[in-house]
Amino acid sequence: MNEAVYAVAGIPVISGLLLALIPGYRITAIGNVIASGLTFMASLTFLAMPPIVENYVILDSLNTFFIVLNTLVGFTTSAFSASYIGHEIKTGHLTPLFVRFYHALFQGMMASMNIALLANNIGVMWVGLELATLMTVIMVGIYRTPNALEAAWKYFILGIVGISLAFFGTILVYLAGQSVLGEGLPAMTWSRLLSSAPQLDAGLLNLAFIFLLVGYGTKVGLAPLHAWLPDAHAEGPTPISAVLSGLLLNVALFALLRFKMLMAAHPGALKPGPIMIAIGLLSLIFAAFMLYRRRDIKRLFAYSSIEHMGLITFAFGMGGPLANFAGLLHMVMHSLTKSAIFFAVGHVAQAKGTQRLADIRGLSVSHPALAAGLALGVVAISGLPPFGAFMSEFLILTTTFAREPLLALAAAFGLLVAFGALLLRLQGVLFGTPAGADHKVNASSLPLIVHLTLVLAAGLYLPAALIAWFQRAAELLG
Amino acid sequence: MTHGYDVAHFLAGTMLVASFTLLYQDRIFAVLNTFAAQAMALALAVAWQGYVQHHPDLFITAAMAFGLKGIVIPLALNRMVVRLGIHRDVDQAVNVAMAMFLGLGLTSLALLLVLKVTPGAASFTREGLALALAIILLGFLMMITRRNAVTQIVGFMSIENGLILAATGARGMPLVVEVSVAFSVLIALFVFAVFVFRIRERFDSVDIESLDRVRGERR
Numbered sequence: 001m002n003e004a005v006y007a008v009a010g011i012p013v014i015s016g017l018l019l020a021l022i023p024g025y026r027i028t029a030i031g032n033v034i035a036s037g038l039t040f041m042a043s044l045t046f047l048a049m050p051p052i053v054e055n056y057v058i059l060d061s062l063n064t065f066f067i068v069l070n071t072l073v074g075f076t077t078s079a080f081s082a083s084y085i086g087h088e089i090k091t092g093h094l095t096p097l098f099v100r101f102y103h104a105l106f107q108g109m110m111a112s113m114n115i116a117l118l119a120n121n122i123g124v125m126w127v128g129l130e131l132a133t134l135m136t137v138i139m140v141g142i143y144r145t146p147n148a149l150e151a152a153w154k155y156f157i158l159g160i161v162g163i164s165l166a167f168f169g170t171i172l173v174y175l176a177g178q179s180v181l182g183e184g185l186p187a188m189t190w191s192r193l194l195s196s197a198p199q200l201d202a203g204l205l206n207l208a209f210i211f212l213l214v215g216y217g218t219k220v221g222l223a224p225l226h227a228w229l230p231d232a233h234a235e236g237p238t239p240i241s242a243v244l245s246g247l248l249l250n251v252a253l254f255a256l257l258r259f260k261m262l263m264a265a266h267p268g269a270l271k272p273g274p275i276m277i278a279i280g281l282l283s284l285i286f287a288a289f290m291l292y293r294r295r296d297i298k299r300l301f302a303y304s305s306i307e308h309m310g311l312i313t314f315a316f317g318m319g320g321p322l323a324n325f326a327g328l329l330h331m332v333m334h335s336l337t338k339s340a341i342f343f344a345v346g347h348v349a350q351a352k353g354t355q356r357l358a359d360i361r362g363l364s365v366s367h368p369a370l371a372a373g374l375a376l377g378v379v380a381i382s383g384l385p386p387f388g389a390f391m392s393e394f395l396i397l398t399t400t401f402a403r404e405p406l407l408a409l410a411a412a413f414g415l416l417v418a419f420g421a422l423l424l425r426l427q428g429v430l431f432g433t434p435a436g437a438d439h440k441v442n443a444s445s446l447p448l449i450v451h452l453t454l455v456l457a458a459g460l461y462l463p464a465a466l467i468a469w470f471q472r473a474a475e476l477l478g
Numbered sequence: 479m480t481h482g483y484d485v486a487h488f489l490a491g492t493m494l495v496a497s498f499t500l501l502y503q504d505r506i507f508a509v510l511n512t513f514a515a516q517a518m519a520l521a522l523a524v525a526w527q528g529y530v531q532h533h534p535d536l537f538i539t540a541a542m543a544f545g546l547k548g549i550v551i552p553l554a555l556n557r558m559v560v561r562l563g564i565h566r567d568v569d570q571a572v573n574v575a576m577a578m579f580l581g582l583g584l585t586s587l588a589l590l591l592v593l594k595v596t597p598g599a600a601s602f603t604r605e606g607l608a609l610a611l612a613i614i615l616l617g618f619l620m621m622i623t624r625r626n627a628v629t630q631i632v633g634f635m636s637i638e639n640g641l642i643l644a645a646t647g648a649r650g651m652p653l654v655v656e657v658s659v660a661f662s663v664l665i666a667l668f669v670f671a672v673f674v675f676r677i678r679e680r681f682d683s684v685d686i687e688s689l690d691r692v693r694g695e696r697r
Binding site: 121 | 592595607644
């Protein structure tokens with residue numbers, strides 16, 4: 001196994017343990033940033049590495065892309081978190097003890113997500129996702145207000161239901177593999193399963209995929225099982241909302257994609273495409289309409305995450321190199337943009353002392369810098385040019401239109417509805433006479449600028465090397 | 479191999495009966511005792527699988543199920559219930575007949591589903607799997623119908639019991655998974671305990687209903 005693989009999985013584990021031991025929130029906040037930065041740098045070396053396939057670890061074009069994205073957003077979020085947490089301590093929302101706990105959990109969560117992404121063993125992948133879920137549950141409840149507790153409870157119950165179903169699905173996949181690959185480790189090794197996929201039992205695989213789709217789909221936040229997502233986003237600390245939307249949803253979708261590849265490699269098995277298209281469209285359109293009724297700014301963007309995860313699932317459901325390419329690109333754009341929006345929203349909520357949309361007015365007068373950041377983020381996430389999300393949404397719609405015009409119309413309808421809602425709300429927040437509280441925040445705008453610049457750069461020009469890399473990953477997806 | 483088959487079915491069946499009992503028990507101590515009995519049946523079932531499959535490492539899983547879920551956790555929850563002073567009746571969202579009816583429906587669903595799609599697998603495995611799925615679905619039903627935090631914990635742990643039964647029934651599934659499941663149950667209990675005490679602190683009650691009052695968006 002390679003040293004970089006150890007580093008990406010190990011640095012967060014070790015630093016999580018260390019951060020739990022160090023008192024003093026300033027040191028732990030800086031430690032958190034350094035640890036996340038080191039993990040990010042370690043993951044960059046993956047770009048220059050040949051693929052690895054071992055019993056427990058796999059590194060192919062697909063997960064290299066997810067890991068680099070994961071560690072990058074983890075790094076910028078830790079920088080945002082340092083300035084956010086400083087304010088929370090000053091206002092007494094969090095005690096230093098809880099902050100110590102918080103930083104250790106942050107690293108633990110990054111570690112378990114990286115492990116889930118790197119795992120070649122479907123059991124280890126499941127363990128990684130379960131640990132990440134449990135840690136985010138604690139973090140969502142960290143404010144200990146009645147609302148935060150209810151959100152954490154709901155998240156926990158739904159998360160556990162999803163994760164148990166996914167485990168049952170994993171057992172079924174093992175059973176399917178066992179009759180071909182023999183007992184023990186090989187039948188749980190994803191790459192071995194994939195290479196012998198055509199011989200596996202189709203019935204078992206079909207049943208397994210339904211369990212995995214519902215199970216991991218709950219974690220992705222797909223429509224009928226999304227109920228935990230808005231609460232968890234709204235009541236937890238904002239850096240956690242950014243990580244949930246930007247990373248955890250992606251990792252869950254990644255797990256689902258691994259199994260979709262398995263299904264696609266078996267000619268006799270159920271076609272996962274139509275199911276994913278249906279669930280994706282349902283989430284997209286449902287969330288788009290729900291956007292109009294939001295009164296809480298973080299809930300608003302949580303529903304927008306459901307909408308975009310729906311669109312991405314839809315794209316992967318369409319399948320084929322072009323739609324997969326667009327789906328992967330949109331995943332990156334959504335991750336970067338949505339976490340940037342949460343960076344801005346976090347500071348806005350601190351400055352105004354509230355998350356109620358009705359109480360946040362005239363931001364362009366009172367906090368011009370924050371207002372500009374938020375406005376750019378919302379413009380980017382609505383899919384307006386010149387930002388990257390425009391390109392990915394355009395690609396998704398055009399490839400769909402060429403194959404299934406009616407489906408493309410449905411998706412475009414959902415996107416337009418969501419677009420209207422976001423602009424309507426943004427207008428209310430930005431303009432008008434400033435009202436309500438006006439606290440001073442030392443916002444660090446660097447993470448926000450980094451993300452928006454990346455999204456803008458991707459919209460204007462994608463380097464050929466990046467395109468080739470996305471294409472390789474898209475081909476793997478089949 | 480016929481009696482190996484019979485004993486495995488007997489133990490899995492016992493667990494299923496315990497799941498049905500959990501559905502209608504309306505006193506909190508009875509719920510905890512039934513859960514302990516189910517966990518012990520699980521321990522025996524896992525140990526039997528270890529013996530039949532010649533996988534001695536399954537005995538570790540069995541010992542963990544017996545010690546942790548059969549003894550330590552029920553005792554801890556028992557103490558917690560006494561300390562919180564909530565050893566009164568447990569309310570139910572649906573009545574007993576309805577719960578039983580739904581439970582029967584879910585059990586037949588599980589049996590029909592698994593037996594239909596797994597004709598290729600050994601009958602030893604597939605019937606065990608069907609029973610395990612029934613236990614998991616009944617656990618979900620229990621979590622839905624109960625309104626009390628402690629009984630929801632029990633519902634969740636009975637789901638885990640079903641999952642472990644399924645995992646050990648699949649021949650030679652690597653131990654790493656079982657250990658991690660047991661480990662995650664431990665973490666889960668920790669999480670739950672934290673929640674229960676925090677809920678107590680805030681509301682003077684562990685009734686989930688009092689959480690529903692603060693639901694949704696602040697208006």
